């Protein structure tokens with residue numbers, strides 16, 4: 001079999017990020033304060049440095065990647081684009097399946113693509129400490145790594161259910177010098193209140209965000225850093241799709257379908273938005289491109305949520321953003337793809353979905369592990385449970401091609417490896433994994449409490 005890997009040179013790492021806010025078919029609704037007035041840069045300055053605030057609000061199409069950030073990117077970028085030829089064969093599909101592998105970063109996922117610039121801009125602004133939340137530990141380990149690279153202290157609130165499930169992720173963060181606490185914790189008002197109501201509270205990304213923001217807002221030397229959802233994070237992740245475009249150029253192909261898991265939406269936006277930028281620029285090859293965000297059936301923000309203003313965190317510390325949401329205090333079931341247990345989704349992605357420019361599907365947990373194991377047995381790489389969501393849908397699309405005889409080019413984002421998730425695979429092999437029903441009642445209860453600005 002011919003070589004299936006498309007590699008770029010270090011000098012081909014993109015010099016600019018792509019900002020899809022410049023190409024939105026309809027403008028974004030502004031983030032609001034709880035009283036309904038628009039958020040200003042001053043409001044954000046308690047927790048973010050000026051460069052990040054500027055990026056968050058920017059509608060410039062191209063934003064330069066600082067030289068020092070590109071130097072850090074060189075530790076793992078450019079990431080490979082690989083044709084999954086053995087999986088194609090095993091499936092007997094005429095489709096051409098490609099994956100962009102982000103598990104080559106030191107932290108094992110795409111998340112350091114944004115952690116590095118966030119740490120850099122905070123250091124440039126004179127900040128000494130960062131707080132953040134982490135679900136499965138992917139973001140926490142990324143920011144611990146980036147904090148170490150740029151000389152910042154890092155404190156991490158880790159969702160309690162993951163803290164128990166992923167001890168080695170915690171140790172990774174500690175190896176890179178960060179402090180890690182299970183959330184809800186006794187360190188913040190938010191945590192103490194929730195624990196007094198329910199000492200068994202399993203935590204959620206929303207709760208951990210509240211704790212990290214509460215601490216950052218209360219200290220001048222400390223800022224907050226978010227691993228997904230916000231516009232600047234999606235911007236940084238565009239390096240994935242920009243590289244993929246160069247890689248497809250080298251082999252003279254262009255994707256028909258792009259698939260990524262969707263937690264807050266940064267890996268989806270990262271791989272898909274640069275191609276949607278082609279479409280906005282009138283590139284005929286992108287005319288019929290389909291982009292599919294894949295979410296867990298137990299936390300289906302896009303497919304079952306409401307498009308409305310909601311808080312980014314569980315306690316309502318963040319501004320209100322217009323997005324698809326299940327309600328900010330909805331606590332999703334403890335599925336093993338911890339990085340996908342978020343109640344909302346990026347405003348950019350939400351707007352594109354609302355306007356019908358991208359698609360979303362929700363998949364049950366067991367089917368994602370089945371797909372991940374099949375992938376590992378063909379391609380060797382053991383995927384993260386989050387990434388298994390994209391693999392599930394990529395396989396389903398490839399099997400559709402088998403029926404229709406179409407040789408579609410399918411690209412998916414293999415967002416990370418699963419080396420720290422082996423206990424989840426153990427539960428899958430033992431037949432212990434549950435397919436949770438969609439928790440409709442809990443979602444309805446949470447949505448009923450939302451402030452109404454539509």
Ligand SMILES: *Cc1c(COP(=O)(O)O)cnc(C)c1O
Nearest residue numbers: 138228263264265266267339416
């Ligand atoms: C965090 C994470 C995700 C989901 O987050 P997004 O911001 O939606 O990309 C997906 N895959 C992996 C491996 C992750 O760590």
